Amino acid sequence: MLLKNFEERDFAVLRRPLESGRQSPRNIGVILLVAGLFCQAILLFLGYEISQHSIYPYAREIFYIHLGVSLILAVISILYAIPAIYSRFQKSQYFVSIVISQNLFGVSPYLLVLIMIGADLPVIVTDNIKESLLVFTYVTLTVGVIVLILTSIRFYFLLKRGAYRLGSNKDQTRKKFEKKSYLPAVIIGSTALVLIMQYLLRTLNLENFDTALIVTLLLLIFYTMVFVLPEQLVILYCKFRFNSFNFDSNGTYLISLQETATEDEKSSQKKWQ
Secondary structure, three states: OHHHHOOHHHHHHHHHHHHOOOOOHHHHHHHHHHHHHHHHHHHHHHHHHHHOOOOOOOHHHHHHHHHHHHHHHHHHHHHOOOHHHHOOOHHHHHHHHHHHHHHHHHHHHHHHHHHHHHHOOOOOOOHHHHHHHHHHHHHHHHHHHHHHHHHHHHHHHHHHOOOOOOOOHHHHOHHHHHHHHHHHHHHHHHHHHHHHHHHHHHOOOOOOHHHHHHHHHHHHHHHHHHHHHHHHHHHHHHHHHOHHHOEOOOOOOEOOOOOOOOHHHHHHHHHHO
16 A cells, blocks of 8 residues: 555644544544434435435435435444443544545535436426436536545645645645645636536526525535545544554543654644644
8 A cells, every 4th residue: 555655754744633632532422423413314304305306317216225324324323422432443433434424425415416406307307308417427426536536646745745744834834735735626626516507507407596506515515525535534544553643542632643753843743732
């Protein structure tokens, strides 16, 4: 695996969400309950209501499959929200949090997009409409795959440059650096969304502009989750490889870094802890 060539210090900046406590086992447990149960239930309710009026091919079947998967994830969310469990299985809890977040903010919005488009089309289904819906699905998924590949490549080269080391430009001026590095992706993503919206209005002949706007916003959420997935997976990898990405046995204190390259890195680490 390519990431094996990197040392612990190469991932140090990725500990920030852990150091701040936002991704501590306790907080993740709370998030799993809120996101995995209540927020997901709202989206499932919307999906059920819309699917009853959708002409998207196999809309109801798709919804029920998603419902089954979401129910299983809900049970798992409850289990990993229990202190006795998440304190012993922090790595698997973080993996579950990735799956839950991607299901809630990635898969669910995307399926809502497909079902919603089918609900806003004429009741009479023709071969042209079916073909247009399938083309739309293939195009949007292809864009998602491209975003994932480009983001992963970008992330790898940032690691290779040492952008995630303590004391690096990424660490000291992260906001400014992120704006510059995200600009190409924002341009590509915005262009893709504009083209998709035009496709919705012209090819699928949606009955109102509001639907096209909501669909575009949901797609934006979907692509955002695709964009952050590589970082989520790299942090998960670090939790398995380095102790410093995990908390103590009680899930209270983050284990300190085992390696620091320079005195500047040490002072930078002290500042954030």
